[in-house]
Amino acid sequence: MNLNERIPNNVNLSEDKRLQRALEKWLPNFLSWWNDMGPDGFQEKDVWLRTAIDVGSEGWAHFDYVKMPEYRWGIFLEPAQADAKVGFGDNYGAPAYQEVPGEFRNALRRIIVTQGDTEPASVEQQRQLGHTCPSLYDMRNLFQVNVEEGRHLWAMVYLLHGYFGRDGRDEADALLERRSGNPDKPRILEAFNQPCDDWLNFFAFTMFTDRDGKYQLSALAESGFEPLARTCRFMLTEEAHHMFVGDTGLSRVVKRTAQLMKQNPNEEVRALGGIPLDIVQKYINFWFSYSLDLFGGEISSNSADFFAAGLKGRFKEQEQYTDHVAAEGSFTMMVVEDGKLVPREVPLRNALNEVLRGEYVKDCEKGLARWNKALTDEGLSQRLSLPNIRFHRHVGEYAGHSFNIEGNLISKEEFEGKKSEWLPTIEDREYVRSLMKPVTEVGKIANWIAPPTQGIKGKPFEFEYVRL
Ligand SMILES: [Fe+2]
Ligand SMILES: [Fe+2]
8 A cells, every 4th residue: 555655556657657657646636626616715724534554354444534625535445355256147256357458448437427527517516515514413424424435536537547547547637527407518427516505405415416426336346347347346444435435324313303203292393493204205216216327227228248258247146146147037017118118138237237227226215214213212103114016216218207106107297296296295304494494513412313322432422523
């Protein structure tokens, strides 16, 4: 691990002068992007952050006060495995690729660019949230997520520079040029152009949208293109914290809402400054449905090609499956035909986006169970739930059709009529925003959210996580 170079890395960057020079040229552009588009207003403050200083299971996370622009972004890959093999697809068992397989060069570059684009996008979406944090603990978590998304951008840029030559360098520059929500140069995926301007959005985003990241990275961590697999494996260790922030954040909101509901016999939490459960449910519906879109079309020849080539596997391909070729099987899914929902059987390899999405949904359900337990613990019978996977989709088989929350086909008019019951309205968003008053006193917390059960890395909640 070379931590003292301009770009910390464990890829022997100093031995590849051309690559080192190219990345050192990209570095000031990254920093100027960070200064323009990173967290607004807190760049000079000391934040108690973890920094990766080793990729081993021990000690990869070093905690200290850091000013964000001085965070040691770097290039860290999991160690290479001796005689790594392609783990699935038509080349199953062949030696892993150390270079990009020629015929998949464009497709692979697209995968890396699309993944890379989400990292700076989310930083841009979350840029103003520091000003309305419910506590210093939450503010610190936000900034931790932000600097790590910055590092994930580095991870993808390393691959583009290191393995794709000229067009990779151009793509790396473009990653700093697109802007979340900008109509002229938007980010690639729609979930990353949606505003994330209040903390309920932030928690739902890190719960549902970062979790999509987990599944995409897990599928790429299986890749036969070894530099990609090793990069993604290390990113996943950091990603776990982002989902923790979202999952526990929502759990704390639900818990606080439940407490307020009990305080008020009419269970009207607005009067007490809480977030009503139906608004929480609408935010879940919104971010869950947008995040489902990120998996791509239900029936996809790309997914079949990537799998065949050994480039993008299934979730826990090695652990969960015995047949790594998957050339035979089929998968049955519901599609719309002549205005009706009917089952269709497709070759398994063409259904791998849907298979991955299914894994994701199972994981999200565990989050819902935890939040519902928070309701049970407070003695309430109300329950939160996930909408059906067909609800409010903009990509794939269900896009262009209207479904209710249970997944039944309905008319567009019916959908429009019910929309305000299912998705956040302007009034809902304004109400949530009205609660977003910053609380920055050590150990204090906003009224609409419960404190966490414990602090970060052995520190209590009452710790000065950000020195203002
Ligand atoms: Fe990330
Ligand atoms: Fe993340």
